Amino acid sequence: MKEKLIQKSLFLIATSAISILVLITFFIFKEGSPLFLKKGFFSVVFGSDWSPIEGHFGVWPFIVGSIWVTVGALVLGVPLALACSIFLVEFAPKKLRLWVKPAIELLAGIPSVVYGFIGVVILVPLIRVYFGGTGFSVLASSVVLAIMILPTIIGISMDSLSAVPPSYREGSLALGATPWQTVYRVVLPAARSGVLASVILGMGRAIGETMAVIMVAGNAVRIPGALTDSVRTLTSNIALEMGYAIGDHRMALFATGIILFGFIMVLNISANLLTRKK
Amino acid sequence: MLKLHQPLLVDKAVKVLFWALTFFTLIILFFILGFLLKKGLPVVSWEFLTQPIRDMGKSGGIFPSIIGTIYLTLLGVVLATPLGVGTAIYLVEYTRESRMTRAIRFGADCLAGIPSIIFGMFGFVFFVITLKMGWSLISGALTIAFMVLPTIIRTAEEALKSVPQGYREVSFSLGSGKWQTVLHAVLPRALPGILTGVVLSIGRCVGETAAVIFTAGSALGLPLSIFDSTRTLSVHFYILAREGISMENAYGTAVVLVLSILLINIFAYTLMNRYISKNS
Amino acid sequence: MKKKILSMILGCFVLSFVGCGGGSSHQTITIAGSTAFQPFAEKLAEIFMSKREGVRVNVQGGGSIVGLQAIRANAVEIAMADLVTLPDDIVDPNGVFLNAAVAKDGIAVVVHPSNPIQNLSISQVGDIFQGNIKNWKEVGGDDQEISVISREKGSGTGKSFEDLVLKGARLTKDALFQDSNGTIRETVSVIPNSIGYLFMGLLNEKVKAISLDKQAATEKNILKGRYKLVNKVFFIWNKEPDALSKEFVEFVLGEEGQKIIAQEGLLPAKDIKI
Numbered sequence: 001m002k003e004k005l006i007q008k009s010l011f012l013i014a015t016s017a018i019s020i021l022v023l024i025t026f027f028i029f030k031e032g033s034p035l036f037l038k039k040g041f042f043s044v045v046f047g048s049d050w051s052p053i054e055g056h057f058g059v060w061p062f063i064v065g066s067i068w069v070t071v072g073a074l075v076l077g078v079p080l081a082l083a084c085s086i087f088l089v090e091f092a093p094k095k096l097r098l099w100v101k102p103a104i105e106l107l108a109g110i111p112s113v114v115y116g117f118i119g120v121v122i123l124v125p126l127i128r129v130y131f132g133g134t135g136f137s138v139l140a141s142s143v144v145l146a147i148m149i150l151p152t153i154i155g156i157s158m159d160s161l162s163a164v165p166p167s168y169r170e171g172s173l174a175l176g177a178t179p180w181q182t183v184y185r186v187v188l189p190a191a192r193s194g195v196l197a198s199v200i201l202g203m204g205r206a207i208g209e210t211m212a213v214i215m216v217a218g219n220a221v222r223i224p225g226a227l228t229d230s231v232r233t234l235t236s237n238i239a240l241e242m243g244y245a246i247g248d249h250r251m252a253l254f255a256t257g258i259i260l261f262g263f264i265m266v267l268n269i270s271a272n273l274l275t276r277k278k
Numbered sequence: 279m280l281k282l283h284q285p286l287l288v289d290k291a292v293k294v295l296f297w298a299l300t301f302f303t304l305i306i307l308f309f310i311l312g313f314l315l316k317k318g319l320p321v322v323s324w325e326f327l328t329q330p331i332r333d334m335g336k337s338g339g340i341f342p343s344i345i346g347t348i349y350l351t352l353l354g355v356v357l358a359t360p361l362g363v364g365t366a367i368y369l370v371e372y373t374r375e376s377r378m379t380r381a382i383r384f385g386a387d388c389l390a391g392i393p394s395i396i397f398g399m400f401g402f403v404f405f406v407i408t409l410k411m412g413w414s415l416i417s418g419a420l421t422i423a424f425m426v427l428p429t430i431i432r433t434a435e436e437a438l439k440s441v442p443q444g445y446r447e448v449s450f451s452l453g454s455g456k457w458q459t460v461l462h463a464v465l466p467r468a469l470p471g472i473l474t475g476v477v478l479s480i481g482r483c484v485g486e487t488a489a490v491i492f493t494a495g496s497a498l499g500l501p502l503s504i505f506d507s508t509r510t511l512s513v514h515f516y517i518l519a520r521e522g523i524s525m526e527n528a529y530g531t532a533v534v535l536v537l538s539i540l541l542i543n544i545f546a547y548t549l550m551n552r553y554i555s556k557n558s
Numbered sequence: 559m560k561k562k563i564l565s566m567i568l569g570c571f572v573l574s575f576v577g578c579g580g581g582s583s584h585q586t587i588t589i590a591g592s593t594a595f596q597p598f599a600e601k602l603a604e605i606f607m608s609k610r611e612g613v614r615v616n617v618q619g620g621g622s623i624v625g626l627q628a629i630r631a632n633a634v635e636i637a638m639a640d641l642v643t644l645p646d647d648i649v650d651p652n653g654v655f656l657n658a659a660v661a662k663d664g665i666a667v668v669v670h671p672s673n674p675i676q677n678l679s680i681s682q683v684g685d686i687f688q689g690n691i692k693n694w695k696e697v698g699g700d701d702q703e704i705s706v707i708s709r710e711k712g713s714g715t716g717k718s719f720e721d722l723v724l725k726g727a728r729l730t731k732d733a734l735f736q737d738s739n740g741t742i743r744e745t746v747s748v749i750p751n752s753i754g755y756l757f758m759g760l761l762n763e764k765v766k767a768i769s770l771d772k773q774a775a776t777e778k779n780i781l782k783g784r785y786k787l788v789n790k791v792f793f794i795w796n797k798e799p800d801a802l803s804k805e806f807v808e809f810v811l812g813e814e815g816q817k818i819i820a821q822e823g824l825l826p827a828k829d830i831k832i
Contacts, residue, residue: 006457007372013364017431018385020424024392024400031403051728052711083299091293092300100304102547107307109539111485113516114532118310120519125748134705134749136734147306154303178289201391208393210488211516219710219735230734235395239488240710240737242399243593243621246645249711257396268391272384332604334597412588412633413618497588497616498600499607506586507616517619521740522747522764523597 028261032254044255050221052241052249059256061223065138065231066207066263068224069217072142073149073206078199080146081153088154089161090183101158108151116212119144124216133228136218141231144212149202156201160194161187193274200271207263210235234260314532321530331498335514336524340531342500346415346508349501350494351483353419354426359476361423362430366472369431370438371460390428394489397425401493413507418494425489426479433478437471437553438464470553477546481539487512511535587803590618591625591638593738594715594757595791598661598822599638605818606809613802619738622714629655629794635803637794640714642721648794657794659827660810661819664758665719665787666767666775668743670750675699677769680786684723686753689730694751706733707745707754715739718789719755757789759823777825790827 036044039057047058084104088097119140128135164187172182188195218230219240232240238253238260245253325339332338365386369379401421411417441464449463465472487510495507496517509517512535518528589599596619603615618625618634625637626648638660648655667683669675678686678697685691687706695701708729709716720729736742739756746754747764754765758775761767767775770787779785793810795803809815816826 003455003457007368010364010368010372013361014368014382016361017365017389017427018382020427021385021389021392023404024389024396024424027400027404028396053717080299080303083296084303087293087296087300091296100300103304104307106540106543106547107311109481109485109543110310110536111487111512111515111539113487113512113519114314114536115310117515117519117528117532118313120748122313128749134734134752136745136749147310150303150307178285180289180292181285204391208391208395210393210395214737215520220731220733221735222731230732232735235393235488238395238399240735242402242492243619243624243737244710244713244716246623246627254399257399260393261396264391264393265388268388271391272387334600406633407627407631410631410633412628413590413616413620495588495590495616495618495620497618498604499614499616502586502614506614507588507618520744521597521738522744523740 025261028254028257032251032256032258035248035251035255036258038248038251044252045259048223050237052245052252055248057248057252057255059234059237059252059259061221062232062234062237062256063259064223065217066233066235066260068138068231069141069145069213069233070203070206072138072227073145074199074203075146076142077146077149077202078153081150081198081202082157082195084150085154085158085161086183086188089158090179090187101155104151105155108155112148112209112212113215115144115148116215119212119216127228131228133226134218134230135228136216136230137228138217138224138231139227140216141213141233142227144216145206145209148209148212149205152205153198153202156198157191157195160191160198163194164190197271197274200267200274204264204267204271207233207267208235208260210239214239234263311536314529314536318529318531318533321526322533326527326530327534330500331509331514334498334523335518335527337527340511340514340527340534342498343509343511343514343531344534346494346501347484347510347512350415350418350422350490350508350510351480353415353504354422354483355476355479357419357423358427358430358479362427362475363434363472365431366434366438367460367465369435371456371464386428386431389424390432392425394425394486397421398489398492401489406493412505413493413495413497414505415494415501415508416504418490418508418510419504421489421493422483422486425486426482429479429482430472430475433475434468434472437468437475440471441467470549474546474550474553477542477549481542481546484510484542485512485535485539486510487516491516511538585612585802586614586616587635587800587806588616588618588633589636589638589793589806590620590628590634592622592640592714592791593619594640594760595638595661597740598759598819598824601822602810602815602818603806606806610805615806626794629796635795635800636807638791639794640718640789640791642718642789644792644794654797655794656797657792658807658811659790660793660815661791661827662780662825663789663791664775664777664780664785664825665715665722665755665789666758666761667753667755667770667787668746668761668765668767669753670746671764671766672750673699673766675768677772679771680723683753683770684725684727687724687729687733688727689732702751705749705752706730707742707749707752708733708735709739709742709755710735710737713737715755715757715789719787722787755787757824761823780825791824 044057046060048060049056049058123140124135127140168186169182172186213233214236219232220230224231234256237256328341329339373379405411405417445463449459490510491513496509497507501508515531600617603617622639622641628634629637682697736745739760742754742756743765746752773779773784820826
């Protein structure tokens with residue numbers, strides 16, 4: 001009897017995560033989706049005119065902005081992170097790995113506002129001087145995000161590289177391959193799904209980051225034409241205007257949230273599928 | 279094609295290159311830390327830690343923010359831990375792999391991926407406005423509890439799974455029921471692992487800004503009840519730095535913030551390492 | 559067992575909150591809204607609390623509209639807004655709210671201190687913010703592209719500025735956006751070719767306020783009606799306020815509160831009429 005009760009209540013508790021997910025999804029959609037009905041899905045998603053006071057709610061510039069800074073972050077961050085994890089797992093002495101891995105993971109704990117702040121005081125002036133423009137730019141956001149996602153990607157891809165059985169390496173080395181050939185032809189393919197998942201998670205973190213990006217992006221409502229142009233992402237649009245939004249404007253911010261939600265869900269599901277296959 | 283003929287040379291080159299890149303990464307990360315420490319450490323003093331915030335943060339210390347951060351974080355984690363651990367117990371001990379467990383795991387994974395600004399937006403509309411809790415510790419704590427729930431579920435699940443089957447079998451053979459087995463044989467073994475997840479969540483709460491600023495608000499005073507608003511360290515830092523109120527105090531706050539998160543995380547990792555070496 | 563311990567810890571925790579909250583005689587009100595006025599409200603609250611034992615005035619930012627939303631939802635006792643006109647349901651004399659202007663301030667147009675420009679006409683400023691004038695050279699400055707920095711759509715200060723200067727025209731697409739007066743000041747102070755606008759009370763040495771139509775952004779010029787960019791800050795509160803809210807509003811509108819507002823660099827609402 002008591003066991004039954006416990007099992008029932010544990011089951012209830014176990015549904016909490018899904019219930020919360022449903023609750024949040026429901027709320028965001030409830031607040032945001034009427035805008036799609038009112039203005040038309042395509043005119044919101046692909047419209048490039050965001051003037052909420054005049055009733056124009058095109059979020060296309062922010063979608064493009066989010067993609068720009070995320071891709072920029074990946075281009076800068078992924079090669080570094082992969083080189084780092086491969087070096088630490090495959091080439092570095094074990095002692096070094098034992099020290100460096102926790103150090104890198106600890107740095108994942110530095111709050112995003114701190115990264116953003118350092119971006120403002122160091123990176124933005126550098127970009128202004130060496131690349132032109134105001135410094136508040138796609139480039140600044142990408143660099144800050146790239147640094148922020150390093151620990152995420154390094155941590156997870158190191159785990160999946162370490163999970164490749166030593167026998168794979170031994171076999172390859174015994175056949176006369178060099179260590180790099182072994183990594184490139186044997187270990188990396190074997191750890192592929194985990195490494196990809198780490199990149200996707202890093203991408204999720206980059207696209208979802210808010211405070212750091214607001215601080216260094218300049219937030220112009222416009223599709224950036226160059227790396228030194230200012231940019232506004234989906235997340236910064238929400239955070240910047242939430243305090244001032246009313247009526248349709250507020251609805252439009254939740255609609256921005258829905259689109260962001262869509263991006264994140266696609267990323268989550270693909271990461272999930274990748275890790276499950278393994 | 280030249281490369282293929284000199285695999286050993288390529289091997290050397292790649293190693294050197296990767297070594298350099300790793301070194302570069304470490305330099306970036308430690309530069310950030312060093313920069314903060316250099317600018318901020320001189321500001322941090324006993325007075326800075328224990329004085330109230332004065333003149334919007336231009337002078338005085340950060341005491342109310344420290345207390346506010348501790349309250350908010352503990353409250354959030356206390357709300358999330360029973361849910362997270364309960365979920366993990368259900369997943370590991372009470373069911374077999376099924377559509378339901380997969381759905382639960384998927385739900386937790388999705389929740390983990392949701393950006394904090396969406397939590398903030400939701401918390402603002404739901405807790406602050408709809409449930410009329412206002413900007414308060416409780417609105418903020420519920421929001422971050424939702425946010426860290428997946429972390430706690432995942433780590434608790436791993437910890438429970440890593441308890442050897444033998445423990446359960448012995449307990450059952452002694453005539454214990456399922457719940458007793460979980461409580462007396464499994465949970466104690468998994469406790470350090472579970473705690474690691476909890477401590478990591480604490481670190482995440484302390485560093486969170488976007489979700490907290492919209493739900494716990496930014497009042498300067500010392501919070502005296504769960505319905506009082508508070509300004510956590512990260513929010514205080516964000517406001518000081520963004521509004522240019524006092525760069526000096528901003529650096530000081532950043533140092534306190536970053537050091538406490540590092541300490542929390544170091545604690546979590548030592549806990550985990552000890553646990554791993556004990557279990558294997 | 560574990561569950562019992564957990565619930566006990568939880569219980570103690572909740573009790574400790576209730577204990578220090580409900581048990582004592584602390585009375586709390588929350589005031590939220592305009593980020594431009596937030597620092598001044600914090601100062602007022604600080605002084606008010608130092609005079610009255612056992613009360614708390616929580617000051618939130620959020621933005622003018624959030625303040626109004628919050629007071630409609632009964633989540634705060636007082637809202638502060640620096641909008642030119644308040645929404646209908648707020649000013650409706652048959653509604654549930656009262657409002658009063660508590661302070662006024664000029665909106666200063668600011669540039670980087672290194673910029674040689676001293677004066678612009680309001681229509682030149684309008685052209686710059688619309689993007690019709692793109693280079694400082696066109697208004698007698700250096701040959702430098704202009705970076706326009708604005709408050710985001712819907713903010714109190716931003717709305718007032720658009721009403722007074724742009725008069726319905728569109729802001730340039732190239733404008734950068736910042737989410738508070740303070741961040742505008744910080745941003746202008748680091749971009750040499752930029753122009754922005756903010757509450758006069760928040761000016762400091764990091765930026766340079768320019769004259770508009772040859773009128774310097776000074777208190778005197780505002781009082782004489784010569785400086786045209788002027789904005790009001792409103793408090794909005796319930797028609798039947800609790801004792802503490804009433805007391806705080808009276809304090810702010812009273813001689814002492816108005817004096818503090820003046821000392822901190824804003825214009826008191828009481829002395830002048832526009």
